[in-house]
Amino acid sequence: MTPRPPLPPHSAQGARSPAAPAGQRAGGSSRAARAAEALDPRASASAVAAPGVAPPAAPAPAPASEPANATAPSAPAAPRAAAPEPPEPPHLHEPLGPDDPLAPLPFNPYKGNRGITRAWKALKYSIKGFRAAIREESAFRQELTLSAILVPIGVFIPVEPVERVLLLGSVILVLIVELLNSSIENAVDRIGLERNELSGRAKDLGSAAVTLALLLCVLTWGLILVPRFGPLLLHGIGVL
Numbered sequence: 370m371t372p373r374p375p376l377p378p379h380s381a382q383g384a385r386s387p388a389a390p391a392g393q394r395a396g397g398s399s400r401a402a403r404a405a406e407a408l409d410p411r412a413s414a415s416a417v418a419a420p421g422v423a424p425p426a427a428p429a430p431a432p433a434s435e436p437a438n439a440t441a442p443s444a445p446a447a448p449r450a451a452a453p454e455p456p457e458p459p460h461l462h463e464p465l466g467p468d469d470p471l472a473p474l475p476f477n478p479y480k481g482n483r484g485i486t487r488a489w490k491a492l493k494y495s496i497k498g499f500r501a502a503i504r505e506e507s508a509f510r511q512e513l514t515l516s517a518i519l520v521p522i523g524v525f526i527p528v529e530p531v532e533r534v535l536l537l538g539s540v541i542l543v544l545i546v547e548l549l550n551s552s553i554e555n556a557v558d559r560i561g562l563e564r565n566e567l568s569g570r571a572k573d574l575g576s577a578a579v580t581l582a583l584l585l586c587v588l589t590w591g592l593i594l595v596p597r598f599g600p601l602l603l604h605g606i607g608v609l
Contacts, residue, residue, distance in 0.1 A: 498548070506551045508579070509544070516540045519590070532593045539586040546582040550575035 482490055502509045523536035553575045557568045 502548060502551055506547070509547050509551060512543055512547050516544060526594075528593060528597070535589050536593060539582075539589040543579070543582045543586050546579050550579050 503513065519540050520537060523533060523540070526533075526536075528536070554572055557571050560568070
């Protein structure tokens with residue numbers, strides 16, 4: 370039997386190649402994958418990976434508590450356009466009529482006085498009013514004559530200060546109400562002298578006010594003077 374010739378060196382290396390370390394095989398596969406990615410970046414690494422080599426792990430997803438765009442700067446909100454103001458109604462620019470309650474009163478030259486001048490002119494007008502009442506109003510003259518008798522009695526009669534004020538005040542109140550009644554009558558006559566239901570009612574109401582003032586005066590003098598001087602007056606009448 371003839372002996373076998375020895376194997377060539379490359380045959381020995383080729384026989385040892387299956388027994389190469391796994392690290393070398395993995396390194397060759399990774400180099401092939403990087404070469405394929407350089408040629409075509411869209412190629413997947415798994416297409417060129419060697420069998421038995423796991424693909425690279427995908428990055429872990431962000432935690433649910435943090436939104437994906439947490440670090441992205443938010444765009445500034447666009448400013449809202451202001452709503453247009455409604456047009457003013459046309460009646461606001463219309464001139465006010467003389468019968469409108471909001472219309473300004475006409476200029477009165479007698480209301481321009483101030484200070485001492487106003488007080489002095491008011492006193493002059495008051496004296497003028499007294500003279501007109503005495504000259505034109507017979508009822509005021511009668512009540513003024515009665516007050517000329519009662520006022521001295523109320524001043525000198527021996528009563529308490531409060532009672533004295535009530536006696537004099539009731540007499541002056543009659544004169545005040547009579548002046549107001551006379552002013553109402555003159556204002557009604559200024560409108561018209563013909564008979565009118567409303568004009569007559571205004572005068573009747575003024576007359577009723579004067580009657581109540583007279584009744585109050587009589588009650589005040591009676592309730593203050595009768596208990597104090599009534600027995601003496603009755604005793605004097607009995608003696609006579």
